[in-house]
Amino acid sequence: MFRRLNKGPERLLTIFVDGAPTSARPGDSVAAAMLASGRIGCRTTAVSGAVRGPFCLMGVCFECLVTIEGVASLQACMIPVREGMRIETKCGNRTFGT
Numbered sequence: 001m002f003r004r005l006n007k008g009p010e011r012l013l014t015i016f017v018d019g020a021p022t023s024a025r026p027g028d029s030v031a032a033a034m035l036a037s038g039r040i041g042c043r044t045t046a047v048s049g050a051v052r053g054p055f056c057l058m059g060v061c062f063e064c065l066v067t068i069e070g071v072a073s074l075q076a077c078m079i080p081v082r083e084g085m086r087i088e089t090k091c092g093n094r095t096f097g098t
């Protein structure tokens, strides 16, 4: 569904999404890296369990909440990837804190 426009040679970073090694480009947001790897879901809703994923990609909708390095409820679209970053998708209610 999502593909990169520029496929030139470049250095890739490795991030871990739910423990799975995933390639990302320097400068990608966490949400962009997840979408590019084929992951469309960041969390599920508490009531119906429906999968929710990045929608606006600009910090407005809060559909992209994930846990990064143990910090819960961060907006994946607003945080750039870093080498070795650990990201966990969320299930159920939003949690605050770690």
Ligand code: FES
Pocket (backbone or CB within 6 Å): 031, 053, 054, 055, 056, 057, 058, 059, 060, 061, 062, 063, 064, 075, 076, 077, 078
């Ligand atoms: S995708 Fe809308 S806030 Fe992140």
